[in-house]
Amino acid sequence: MDLFANLATGFGAAVTPVNLGFCLFGCLIGTLIGVLPGIGPIATIAMLLPVTFGLSPLGALIMLAGIYYGAQYGGSTTAILVNLPGESSSVVTCIDGYQMAQKGRAGAALAIAAVGSFIAGCVGTVLIAAFAPVLAAFAVKFRSPEYFALMLFGLIAAVILAHGSVIKAVGMVILGLLVGLVGTESQSATARFTFGVPELYDGVDFVPLAMGLFGLAEILSNLDRSRDRRPAATMISTLWPSREEIRRAAPAVARGTMIGALLGILPGGGAVLASFAAYTLEKKTSRYAAEFGKGAVEGVAAPEAANNAGAQTSFIPLLTLGIPSNPVMALMMGAMLIQGIAPGTAIISERPELFWGMVASMWVGNLMLIVINLPLIGIWVRLLRVPYRMLFPCIVVLCCVGAYSVNSSTFLILMMAGFALLGYVFGKLGCEGAPFLLGFVLGPLMEENFRRSMVLSFGDPTIFLRRPISLCILLAALALIALIVVPQFRTRRDEAFQE
Amino acid sequence: MVRVRSPQDFWAGILFIVFGGAALWISRGYAFGSLTKMGPGYLPTALSWALVAVGGVLMLRALAIDGPAIERSLVAPQLFILAAIVVFALAIERLGLALAVVLVAVTSSLASRDMRWGETLALAVGIAALCVLLFVHLLGQPFTVWAF
Amino acid sequence: MNDRLALGRSGRVAVLVLALLGLVPGPSPAAAQQDYPNRALHVFIGFPAGSGADILGRYFAAQLEKLAGKPVVVENKPGANSNIAAGIVATAKPDGYSILFIASSNMAGSRFLFKSLPFDTVKDFTPVAAYAEIAFVLTVGAKSPIKSVAELTAYLKSRKQNKYGATNQTAILSTEYYKQLAGVDAVHVAYRTAPEALPDVEDGTLDFMIMDGTFAVGPIKAGKIRALAVTTAQRIAALPDVPTMREAGVGNFEFSPWWGVYVPAGTPQPIVAKLGAWMNQISRTEEARQFLERIAALPLSDDSKATAARLQEDIVKWEPLVKAAKIEPQ
Numbered sequence: 001m002d003l004f005a006n007l008a009t010g011f012g013a014a015v016t017p018v019n020l021g022f023c024l025f026g027c028l029i030g031t032l033i034g035v036l037p038g039i040g041p042i043a044t045i046a047m048l049l050p051v052t053f054g055l056s057p058l059g060a061l062i063m064l065a066g067i068y069y070g071a072q073y074g075g076s077t078t079a080i081l082v083n084l085p086g087e088s089s090s091v092v093t094c095i096d097g098y099q100m101a102q103k104g105r106a107g108a109a110l111a112i113a114a115v116g117s118f119i120a121g122c123v124g125t126v127l128i129a130a131f132a133p134v135l136a137a138f139a140v141k142f143r144s145p146e147y148f149a150l151m152l153f154g155l156i157a158a159v160i161l162a163h164g165s166v167i168k169a170v171g172m173v174i175l176g177l178l179v180g181l182v183g184t185e186s187q188s189a190t191a192r193f194t195f196g197v198p199e200l201y202d203g204v205d206f207v208p209l210a211m212g213l214f215g216l217a218e219i220l221s222n223l224d225r226s227r228d229r230r231p232a233a234t235m236i237s238t239l240w241p242s243r244e245e246i247r248r249a250a251p252a253v254a255r256g257t258m259i260g261a262l263l264g265i266l267p268g269g270g271a272v273l274a275s276f277a278a279y280t281l282e283k284k285t286s287r288y289a290a291e292f293g294k295g296a297v298e299g300v301a302a303p304e305a306a307n308n309a310g311a312q313t314s315f316i317p318l319l320t321l322g323i324p325s326n327p328v329m330a331l332m333m334g335a336m337l338i339q340g341i342a343p344g345t346a347i348i349s350e351r352p353e354l355f356w357g358m359v360a361s362m363w364v365g366n367l368m369l370i371v372i373n374l375p376l377i378g379i380w381v382r383l384l385r386v387p388y389r390m391l392f393p394c395i396v397v398l399c400c401v402g403a404y405s406v407n408s409s410t411f412l413i414l415m416m417a418g419f420a421l422l423g424y425v426f427g428k429l430g431c432e433g434a435p436f437l438l439g440f441v442l443g444p445l446m447e448e449n450f451r452r453s454m455v456l457s458f459g460d461p462t463i464f465l466r467r468p469i470s471l472c473i474l475l476a477a478l479a480l481i482a483l484i485v486v487p488q489f490r491t492r493r494d495e496a497f498q499e
Numbered sequence: 500m501v502r503v504r505s506p507q508d509f510w511a512g513i514l515f516i517v518f519g520g521a522a523l524w525i526s527r528g529y530a531f532g533s534l535t536k537m538g539p540g541y542l543p544t545a546l547s548w549a550l551v552a553v554g555g556v557l558m559l560r561a562l563a564i565d566g567p568a569i570e571r572s573l574v575a576p577q578l579f580i581l582a583a584i585v586v587f588a589l590a591i592e593r594l595g596l597a598l599a600v601v602l603v604a605v606t607s608s609l610a611s612r613d614m615r616w617g618e619t620l621a622l623a624v625g626i627a628a629l630c631v632l633l634f635v636h637l638l639g640q641p642f643t644v645w646a647f
Numbered sequence: 648m649n650d651r652l653a654l655g656r657s658g659r660v661a662v663l664v665l666a667l668l669g670l671v672p673g674p675s676p677a678a679a680q681q682d683y684p685n686r687a688l689h690v691f692i693g694f695p696a697g698s699g700a701d702i703l704g705r706y707f708a709a710q711l712e713k714l715a716g717k718p719v720v721v722e723n724k725p726g727a728n729s730n731i732a733a734g735i736v737a738t739a740k741p742d743g744y745s746i747l748f749i750a751s752s753n754m755a756g757s758r759f760l761f762k763s764l765p766f767d768t769v770k771d772f773t774p775v776a777a778y779a780e781i782a783f784v785l786t787v788g789a790k791s792p793i794k795s796v797a798e799l800t801a802y803l804k805s806r807k808q809n810k811y812g813a814t815n816q817t818a819i820l821s822t823e824y825y826k827q828l829a830g831v832d833a834v835h836v837a838y839r840t841a842p843e844a845l846p847d848v849e850d851g852t853l854d855f856m857i858m859d860g861t862f863a864v865g866p867i868k869a870g871k872i873r874a875l876a877v878t879t880a881q882r883i884a885a886l887p888d889v890p891t892m893r894e895a896g897v898g899n900f901e902f903s904p905w906w907g908v909y910v911p912a913g914t915p916q917p918i919v920a921k922l923g924a925w926m927n928q929i930s931r932t933e934e935a936r937q938f939l940e941r942i943a944a945l946p947l948s949d950d951s952k953a954t955a956a957r958l959q960e961d962i963v964k965w966e967p968l969v970k971a972a973k974i975e976p977q
Contacts, residue, residue, distance in 0.1 A: 039640070178546050220576075224572055333842070334697045337861060342865025397607075
């Protein structure tokens with residue numbers, strides 16, 4: 001069958017010593033930068049771009065791709081261990097992953113994250129191999145109106161993410177939206193909320209925000225407990241997940257993979273939505289819904305699977321249509337352009353060894369990553385046993401260095417301190433960071449797509465209703481609102497009955 | 500006198516109102532436009548009002564429904580950590596990475612009551628060495644290691 | 648023991664540390680010129696990582712690193728049409744370590760496009776070199792029946808509501824120039840990146856788009872969009888069959904956006920000369936020419952004086968353009 005012949009070509013091209021070497025190098029660097037707060041795949045790939053000019057096209061792409069999904073694996077590690085999200089999509093893993101670590105289940109959480117990611121990665125690779133053109137055709141139907149609808153849907157879902165009060169979650173989403181609007185607005189080039197500070201003209205940078213709001217704020221609140229905290233960390237029973245945990249995680253991985261695979265193909269914001277959507281789905285459909293936010297294993301398995309599946313399928317628009325789905329893909333496209341390869345539909349036919357070689361290397365990369373990451377779990381868990389008084393200064397140091405490495409600006413470091421304080425205050429007031437972050441990420445995209453839709457339709461708001469896909473998504477969003485509102489009524493009725 | 504029955508909600512409401520109000524004040528200079536031809540000020544203004552409204556609702560609810568109290572803050576440890584971050588911002592360009600990391604490690608360690616000087620200094624030097632190795636030599640980041 | 652007393656001894660130590668830090672002077676003033684460079688150079692590019700401008704700039708930065716013998720760090724500071732990047736370099740120390748890679752459209756045009764800039768693109772900068780010229784391509788969807796610029800002009804004239812896409816100032820201004828010369832009207836739809844706009848060009852949602860050559864060549868060759876003309880004065884090697892706008896009959900149209908290197912005004916002449924010589928050296932290599940060809944660009948090797956002259960020419964050309972296009976200054 002054609003598929004097998006193609007895969008054979010692909011493996012033949014990818015499994016040469018040189019290309020395997022590139023893959024390993026990429027995966028190792030990727031894992032490292034994923035674990036280190038601050039530096040991310042974008043900065044690393046951008047730095048390595050000129051180097052790729054002298055490499056073979058396939059080798060260069062394999063290496064860069066390895067960095068990208070290696071960083072996904074690494075980012076989950078810090079999310080679980082110290083509540084530091086490496087990427088915006090790792091934020092969701094922080095919610096339950098960190099709680100699991102608090103309860104002494106760090107090893108289990110890391111293992112589930114790694115294995116779930118691996119399974120999702122394999123499935124993602126198969127999907128690319130078998131369905132790339134079909135998925136691409138689906139992705140192309142998404143334009144500004146559909147994106148707006150999707151972002152709106154995502155924001156409403158963010159409210160469900162919260163395990164506390166709905167009203168506060170709404171407030172946090174709105175606050176996140178406002179902070180997301182900081183920067184220069186694209187259509188009119190007006191600077192908003194920038195106070196004349198040049199570092200704010202591109203908006204608030206995600207790295208200092210996430211590190212301050214999540215990682216550092218967590219340290220600030222931990223220090224309120226008078227004795228060296230976390231006795232539970234020393235009570236780790238086993239390194240691996242229990243049978244029960246695996247049983248619960250498996251279907252979550254399956255669902256997360258599907259969501260991630262679908263949302264990852266959508267250029268623009270797909271990856272972030274994938275992990276949030278997977279988490280929300282689990283929370284709403286699980287028997288163990290009460291555990292979410294306190295260490296539910298599904299809350300780690302689903303988003304992690306979604307993340308990694310999304311990372312694989314996000315290559316599809318680039319390799320089939322020449323459209324990058326996120327900034328990392330844009331850089332990959334840059335690498336291809338440097339090599340003289342114009343990404344687009346021609347690639348599959350004109351340079352099959354490139355397309356199939358990449359597909360094969362993705363699977364190889366995922367294999368390498370699970371081999372790298374599983375043994376590391378033992379080391380990470382042992383790291384957690386270090387007395388907190390020695391651990392937290394290291395986290396503070398790494399956050400500072402990481403924030404500075406973004407673009408050598410001391411302003412960002414001070415901003416990180418500000419967010420740390422803000423996150424601490426949020427914690428005291430029972431306000432959650434995850435809805436804030438989703439508002440922050442989706443807000444500007446939503447505005448941009450809304451405005452563009454309005455310009456394209458010459459001011460006609462029914463454009464969202466006339467297009468079938470966006471109409472469906474908007475209806476789903478309405479259904480979601482109903483889901484949020486209705487249980488409230490139900491509880492009040494129950495209370496009334498009890499009286 | 501009206502009693503605040505849910506301190507967390509109450510103060511969260513105040514926080515929202517303050518932020519919303521500030522945003523509203525700042526956005527007053529941006530062009531508003533209309534829904535179909537949104538100016539840069541449209542969304543900020545609309546969102547600010549929404550935030551203020553949410554804050555108001557929260558505050559009112561806090562007067563009627565019981566909720567958890569705000570946990571006590573020790574203040575001192577938090578100040579040390581924040582000071583440590585500021586120290587880094589000041590030190591990184593003047594003193595170089597190595598010294599900056601040592602200073603941050605020491606300053607933030609001071610936040611813990613169980614801190615011991617010998618252990619802290621050893622840790623500080625250790626993590627400084629690790630950072631230099633990792634960020635400068637392995638990852639090629641443009642840090643000045645030693646500014647003298 | 649009362650937790651709040653923890654501030655006691657440790658607090659005094661901390662205060663002492665902070666006070667001492669305040670006494671340490673900031674980074675030392677400009678280094679000696681003959682040692683230039685004796686530390687990393689910072690190149691500021693006003694476009695995001697992965698954009699056409701960025702790819703081009705990073706190539707030169709990498710080659711520059713080889714010649715300079717010190718690391719060259721590329722810092723992407725996108726936003727406000729490169730004004731942020733320009734602003735940073737305008738106020739940086741004139742010691743040759745803060746370098747701006749910027750497009751002619753920004754340097755020449757920003758004074759007309761923005762009401763109040765915190766810097767002056769002529770007075771606050773010293774031009775160092777010009778290193779590349781990029782072609783922009785006028786495109787329509789492949790399924791469109793329009794096969795030439797003349798047909799496009801006729802089509803646009805016959806309809807009231809036309810839409811064109813543009814991702815940066817150069818594209819907007821060259822479109823306005825075309826509109827003015829051809830006598831047509833169209834509304835601008837903003838996109839952040841060319842690939843984002845591609846599906847809308849392909850299926851005709853956008854009536855036409857003047858696109859960065861770097862990103863246009865791939866889809867053109869893949870048959871998704873059709874090139875009607877290039878904006879440069881001569882045809883480009885990557886698209887030999889595509890006429891120039893002038894050949895296609897659009898008056899005296901010539902829009903050759905070029906990329907230049909600038910440092911803050913007051914940078915010592917020997918440093919400017921050294922940096923300029925390196926840039927010229929790079930653009931004269933065969934490897935650079937091949938690289939540039941792949942991204943639909945041509946090498947330029949202008950030195951400081953020639954670059955200054957080019958900039959002046961552009962400023963003179965742009966003023967009436969911006970006014971005629973009735974673009975509102977921000």
